[in-house]
Amino acid sequence: MKIKFLNRGNTLIASIIGEMDHHTADYLRDKIDGEMLKSSTRNVIFDFSKVVFMDSSGIGLVIGRYKNISKLNGKTSIVKANEQIRKIFEMSGVVKLIPIYDNIDEAINSY
Amino acid sequence: MKIKFLNRGNTLIASIIGEMDHHTADYLRDKIDGEMLKSSTRNVIFDFSKVVFMDSSGIGLVIGRYKNISKLNGKTSIVKANEQIRKIFEMSGVVKLIPIYDNIDEAINSY
Amino acid sequence: MQILNEFKLEFLSKSSNEAFARVVAAAFVSQLDPTLEEIADIKTAVSEAVTNAIIHGYEDNRGVIKMNCKLFDASVEISVIDEGRGIDDVEKARQPMYTSKPDLERSGMGFTIMENFMDRLEIVSQPGKGTSVNMYKTLKSIGK
């Protein structure tokens, strides 16, 4: 489990690498929240291209960040989630709050 | 588990793909012995380049074929075994009977 | 229905065993040669059940989780059992988005995911005694 950050304008791109479950959620939460504090970021894009597994702990993590970001009028989106992870986001209604895009440019253009 | 055969002169090249253990040994034995009967082969080269796991069932399998081939004055060799599999062949003394080569040409040139 | 293969596993309620339990279930079920999607569904359902045993059942205290698995011709049965605090109201617990631990950023979607990814979900729980989650899935890919 690893996470990498990249800034594009006032958007933070968080690329998660590995498996997202309850075991790895605390680590990811700390890293993302820490990075949000550091930078002058408004929006966040979760890059799922290297997430090989996610269960409902991942929903909790993404929704938690979404709530914080929304309070500051920022936008949250998800890009490059695989079929299985898309299924989970759709089933849980997350997609009604957080759009899923095919790539980062699409997400940024929508802001 | 799969096995592919290729003839080069009077040498049969048996390329094993997957895991060699007690579970897969019967299948491999049938295939190899069947192929030996069909063709006019004298020598056999076991191509281990795609063997990802082997335990002592593999030793039994290789030694068993070696015995049959030797009776008919043929030669047996092993090529492209990974570190772990080499260790097993060395530990068991198989290398004293059956040489291990880095590639198929080397094995054929030694005949 | 004839049982083709079976395992019984016991492990500690540590979060590092969530991934372990998923791998074990996937490795066993793969003997039936299911599709990648079926394997992914089973891994997710197992992950939900085991995570629940750790967070809700034992509330992060040390306990033992049991996972049993049976393979049939073209289907699989998986049980995840804890001897933790149990569930007072199973009907309420099954509802989408219901969670007793919103402070831990739980989404309340665990049971919903198990229900959707498997064909049958049975929850037997006794407050103070523990919870047993039984899941069943037909592998549609088999025998086609």
Add this chain to the structure above:
Amino acid sequence: MQILNEFKLEFLSKSSNEAFARVVAAAFVSQLDPTLEEIADIKTAVSEAVTNAIIHGYEDNRGVIKMNCKLFDASVEISVIDEGRGIDDVEKARQPMYTSKPDLERSGMGFTIMENFMDRLEIVSQPGKGTSVNMYKTLKSIGK
């Protein structure tokens, strides 16, 4: 020595479970972050012990094999237990190249491999009752 993590597994003595047992042991031990070589050694040793339980212990009849595993700081203990026919002469059985089943093309190298790939091998067997193989390995890669 403190136990960091532990599992207990029971499965049927079917040859398809040889690969399963290897994957389970490897997945668990990988929590300690060993080298690929250490993982390969452990997989091979487990494969030998489980195969022996199937071929020699139960002689291809249906039985139950137990595999227990404990993780310590930088070492691992794995036991493989059957309730099969047992071993009459353990000293003889441990000798390289000794096999009671040469007709099945067994090489007699199983115990030798377990001994070489693990740091300690203990065999406890009672004829008619079963065999318990206990293996222990320090992971040299850890803490470096």
